[in-house]
Amino acid sequence: MNLVTSILQHAMDDPKRIALTDQQSSLTYSVLVHRIKRIALGLKQQHVHGHDKIVILSANRIEFVEVFLGAVYAGCIPVPLDPKWTKAEVDAVIEQCQPAMIFADQALANNLSLEDREIRLLTFSDEEEGSYDRWLEPLQPEAEMDDTNECLFIGFTSGTTGMPKGYLRSHLSWIKSFEATSEAFRLNPMEHFSAPGPFVHSLSLFALMQSLYFGATFHIIRHFTAGKVLELCKQVPEVILFVVPTMIESMMQEASPGQTRIQALISSGGKWSEASMMRCKEIFGDAKLYEYYGSSEASYISYTDVYADNKPDSVGRPFNGVEVSIRDEHFQEVPSGTIGQLYIRSGMIFSGYDHLPDETASVFRDGWLRLGDYASMDADGFLRLAGRAKNMIISGGLNVFPEEVESVLQRLPEIAEVMVFGVPDVYWGEAVTALVRWNGEKRLSTEEIKQYCRHDLASYKAPKQLITVDHFIYTSSGKIARHAMKESVKRVMI
Template sequence: MNLVEPLLHYATQQPDQIALSDGNKCRTYSALVQRMKQIALGLQRNGLNHDRIAIISTNRIEFVEVFLGAIYAGCVPIPLDPKWSSKEVNAIVEQCQPKMIFAETAFAKKLVLHDKQIQLLTFSAAEEAGFYESWIDTLQPEAEIDNTNELLFIGFTSGTTGTPKGYMRTHLSWLNSFKSTSEAFQLNNMTHVLAPGPFVHSLSLFAIMQSLYTGATFHIVKDFNASKVLQLCKQIPEMILYVVPTMIESMIQETIPRATQIQALISSGGKWTETSKNRCKEVFGGVKLYEFYGSSEASYISYLDIHAANKLNSVGRPFHGVEISIRDEHFQEVPTDSIGQLYIRSEMMFKGYYQLLEETTSVFRDGWLITGDFMYIDQYGYLYMAGRSNNMMVTGGLNVFPEEVESVLQQIPEIQEVMVLGVPDAYWGEQVTALVKWSGQQRLSTEEIKNYCRQHLASYKSPKQIITVDQFIYTSSGKMARQAMKDDMKRVMV
């Protein structure tokens, strides 16, 4: 089944229902399907068949139209992050070799197209007529749907620890994901959806597609602003919000939340701290609160109902249909409450990394996906994050996961935000170091922080050095950019 087929049904059964709204203009299901078919016809007339179509754009209606039109035509859309440098954008274009690129005018200048066969269409500013608009006007909504391509799109990881990799998702994997989330998140209805993160990332992109798949209205905001998001939720009751933990922190600090009528707040894209969860329960009252753990490659793995669970430091229990196995370095399952690497198996997993056969082979073993996350599971089936394998430090011959240390440090009121990393050390190999952004004027000494950590961690895991930072670097999806922070620290410490 093609993922956009339900839109054809809604265009007939509820033609005047708003599918997309950005606050200034909107698309009904009837109008959206018409645009989708027009774009598909344009692609097919240009001889595109199962070819790759790149999109570089901020959050706007045209992004969604092109994404859907490409899928309808049987092509493969590739969203490119507008926050990437020109070098990064062109490296991905060179790798993927799209036959056509749709670009917002402001980002078209990043493109250096050596292949003259690549066609470029630009989105204009709202008040102007651009190539995209004039191209659309020449087309009729008469294209036939192409159901022969199992590949849905190619996305790119956010690059928190290095170079982004292209991950391939199929129609079936997302259809199964829709089913799993519907079962897990017990929502009264899905009529209004908002995901204020960049469309180029899987959390927001998934939210758009699930919204349209269920016949709801998706509300588009160009950039995340806590005050504006909460004002929108106040105007439109029963909103379902897909956010990352950094967005939640910003919303908690606003004075508006108590007046909103949000139906559900669903968090992913980073560890949501226990302290923040408790504050969120106080501020948002009876709003349904969920956290889910997953990845672009695995899709949904586990989820936690914040109100129902008393294990707020966990990442919940597996979604229906997700098998998990926690294994040691010899690929043997470890006992309950023992840390090992998480393997998962489900019908929601990705197909592989685009043109990276070796990397794809390395993350699969006998049908299981190796997540790269070290976890443990308790006797009640709740999963707990220990850390990621590529973040692990070795100090004095002992393994330390920065995430484990960070979860302890985040409980200290004086610390607003923290990142732990290993700094090269002649004696220890790596010295456990904490980068700290303080909540206020009061700052703790290294010894005070060590004393606190010793109550919760083995002594070798306690930070040996504290470095104050004014600001952290984030990826465009709102995650802490660990590699960028490490590189920044190296330059400072040289």
């Protein structure tokens, strides 16, 4: 089963349908397939073989998509790298994966150290004809598809707490994910998609490939701004947007009620406050709003229809085909409503970490994937996350999950954003501490915060100190960069 097969079929059934557009240029399905085949032929002429790796270091652009799919058509494995990585991170990943060729934005080529490596580099450029264009021009699409490779691509974790890890995703795992989300999100019509985040991240890359898999038009936004996305939504009714909460917050600051006709906002990458969700309904009217919980390794796990489910503290019900098990430290299932380690089993999970057999083995047990999250499931089948195991604070010998505390504090209208973490403390071991970006001029005291928390949290979970910050640092996928924030606060506290 090969993801490109459906794209080839769309090119036959509806050749003039626009597959990709970036508001400056567009490719029909027919032209996209023609270019995919030319790229595959070029790879073969470079003596690139099936299962060889093809690195792509690029911002969001049409060339990223056609190279990705051309590599897949040729039986190779595309490996997208994050343009925001340091030169050291890029070099380390290239050393690990040993690509046969590299395709890169001209502006990013300086982040490559290829002096001692025999790797062909081709570059994209907006200013002039790049080496990629010159390479592609004489090629004719004679290559046949190599569909023997089960691996679709190698992606990388964000690397916020260490070097990025490569994860292997199969064609079948993503095709099953397309089917699961189509059923859950009830998207109709599926004619226009956009995901303004970087293609190097699962959320946007998945939305892009889902759009092409179903024969829709994908609208490329090179760099997110709220204005660009809102302008697209005015021009293209019924667009389906895959976004992170920070993007929606930015859009709500600039949008007015009734300006757009968005079919659906599909959000992941962070939990919303209930107040923000209600404001979203006021501004975007009849747009469907879905939140989903997933990961690069697990793909889709659970989802919630924000306006229909009325479970603001949950991450929703499992997608069709996803089995969930909550277990204790002895791998025994716990009763309903009890917090334990979260395991899942589905046809959507990843195949393992690239060149890391021990790490792969450590996250699987008897066919179950361990997420590294603590969670509970209520009697209605809705999942509630307690927090990440790696973020857990031990204060006074008791476990505190920062995410649980954050979800309570985010309900306060005075708080715009918050991050909770543990600060070493002689008495407590770790003192529960909240970094707060305030919403306006009003500030709450630590005692007022503690009083508020008593309604929903045990007293030992309430923050013992507050630190005001002007802004947060984010990962390139739009999440708060916890490690970077901790380090920046440590420097201030010393």
